[in-house]
Amino acid sequence: xxxxxxxxxxxxxxxxxxxxxxxxxxxxxxxxxxxxxxxxxxxxxxxxxxxxxxxxxxxxxxxxxxxxxxxxxxxxxxxxxxxxxxxxxxxxxxxxxxxxxxxxxxxxxxxxxxxxxxxxxxxxxxxxxxxxxxxxxxxxxxxxxxxxxxxxxxxxxxxxxxxxxxxxxxxxxxxxxxxxxxxxxxxxxxxxxxxxxxxxxxxxxxxxxxxxxxxxxxxxxxxxxxxxxxxxxxxxxxxxxxxxxxxxxxxx
Ligand code: ARG
Numbered sequence: 711x712x713x714x715x716x717x718x719x720x721x722x723x724x725x726x727x728x729x730x731x732x733x734x735x736x737x738x739x740x741x742x743x744x745x746x747x748x749x750x751x752x753x754x755x756x757x758x759x760x761x762x763x764x765x766x767x768x769x770x771x772x773x774x775x776x777x778x779x780x781x782x783x784x785x786x787x788x789x790x791x792x793x794x795x796x797x798x799x800x801x802x803x804x805x806x807x808x809x810x811x812x813x814x815x816x817x818x819x820x821x822x823x824x825x826x827x828x829x830x831x832x833x834x835x836x837x838x839x840x841x842x843x844x845x846x847x848x849x850x851x852x853x854x855x856x857x858x859x860x861x862x863x864x865x866x867x868x869x870x871x872x873x874x875x876x877x878x879x880x881x882x883x884x885x886x887x888x889x890x891x892x893x894x895x896x897x898x899x900x901x902x903x904x905x906x907x908x909x910x911x912x913x914x915x916x917x918x919x920x921x922x923x924x925x926x927x928x929x930x931x932x933x934x935x936x937x938x939x940x941x942x943x944x945x946x947x948x949x950x951x952x953x954x955x956x957x958x959x960x961x962x
Contacts, residue, residue, distance in 0.1 A: 731798055731924035734933050742780040744800040745770050749785040750874050753899060753954050754806045757785075765954040766804045769823060770921075772946050773937040787873060789853040792817055795924050802934065806893065808855040808917035818927065819920035820934045824951075825961035826919060828856045829894040830911030831882065831901060837889050838911030843867075846888035849878035856891045859915045882908070895955060918961055 737743050747755040747766060755764040762783050774781045784800050791803045795817060802820075809819045830838060837846045844865035850856040852871040860869050867888075872878040875892055879900055882890040890897075894913060901908045921938075923930050941947040942960060951958045 731927040731930070732801055733927065734929035737779065737801055737930065738777075742782050743774050743777070743802075744782045744784060745774070746784040746786055746791055746794060746800040746803045747805045748788045748791065750876060751788070751806055751893075752876075752896060754893075754896075755804070765950060765959075766806065766823070768950045768953075769941070769947065770804045772941055772950065773934065776937045776940060776946075777933060788851065788875075789873070792922060795922060798924065801923070801927075801930060803922045806919050807922055809920045810855060810858075810917075813922070816925065817922040818925050818931055819922055820931060821938060822918035822920045822961045823938060824919050824959040825916070826959065827894050827913045827916040828859055828891050829897045829913045830889050830891055831879075831897045831908055832889040832911055833882070833885075833907065834909050836909075836911075838909070840912065840914055842911075843889065847886075849881040849887040849890045851875040851878050851892065855915070855917055860891050863914070895959070 747762070749755055749757050749762055751764070753764055754766045755762070762785065767783070771781055786794055788805060791805050792807070792813065794800065795803050807813060809822060813819070830843070832838065837843050840863050843860070843863050845867045847868040847870060848860050848866060849870050849872060850860055852873055857869065857871060860866060870881060870887055872881065875896070878892065879890050881887045883904070889911070891914060897910050901910050921934055923934070947960060948958050951960065
């Protein structure tokens with residue numbers, strides 16, 4: 711009896727692990743799309759009290775509305791997001807992922823929903839250029855393009871990684887590192903909020919940011935791209951972008 715129950719469980723979990731990503735018609739039929747983000751990357755995705763908000767949250771909500779779907783949001787640590795996607799825990803991820811060749815081997819990216827770059831932030835008198843990072847300690851969020859790009863700076867000192875970007879910023883504030891490298895728009899907000907205690911240095915690299923679907927989920931990808939194109943064209947995107955950045959951050 712027990713043996714049989716165990717066998718059934720094993721069979722079920724095998725089935726679950728080989729279940730495929732939900733294609734578009736299945737999502738449409740269910741009426742709800744499951745979207746994952748981090749919820750700790752202002753101003754793109756963050757928690758305000760217990761409310762998930764941010765540029766990407768508003769944008770994805772608008773896209774879902776256009777597609778006639780309700781949204782079920784899921785938050786996960788940044789480093790787990792693409793893994794969970796490939797385990798079919800949600801339909802897509804919107805969490806400021808730069809479209810890189812390496813990530814593109816694991817997932818499929820939609821057309822970019824904004825263009826940005828990684829920039830240095832430091833205290834006045836600190837390193838402002840790639841050159842000046844020689845021998846300096848830098849704080850970055852783990853699993854990011856910031857880590858990848860800062861590690862490539864010739865002669866850079868210790869690169870300290872943090873699970874959350876906000877913790878990497880805090881390390882700079884506390885004087886535990888010489889610089890923080892993160893998104894240029896996040897950096898602008900941070901510098902503004904710290905009123906003279908921090909300055910923004912050079913842009914180290916540029917990147918295009920995209921939503922990710924499970925590799926091979928072409929039907930969902932097509933719908934997301936169509937919804938994004940429509941939002942970019944009908945003013946929906948510009949309105950949300952202006953609200954968060956005072957400018958239109960689309961790729962040009
Ligand atoms: N744009 C950077 C990257 O592609 C950072 C993304 C971080 N996103 C987040 N939700 N913490 O790696």
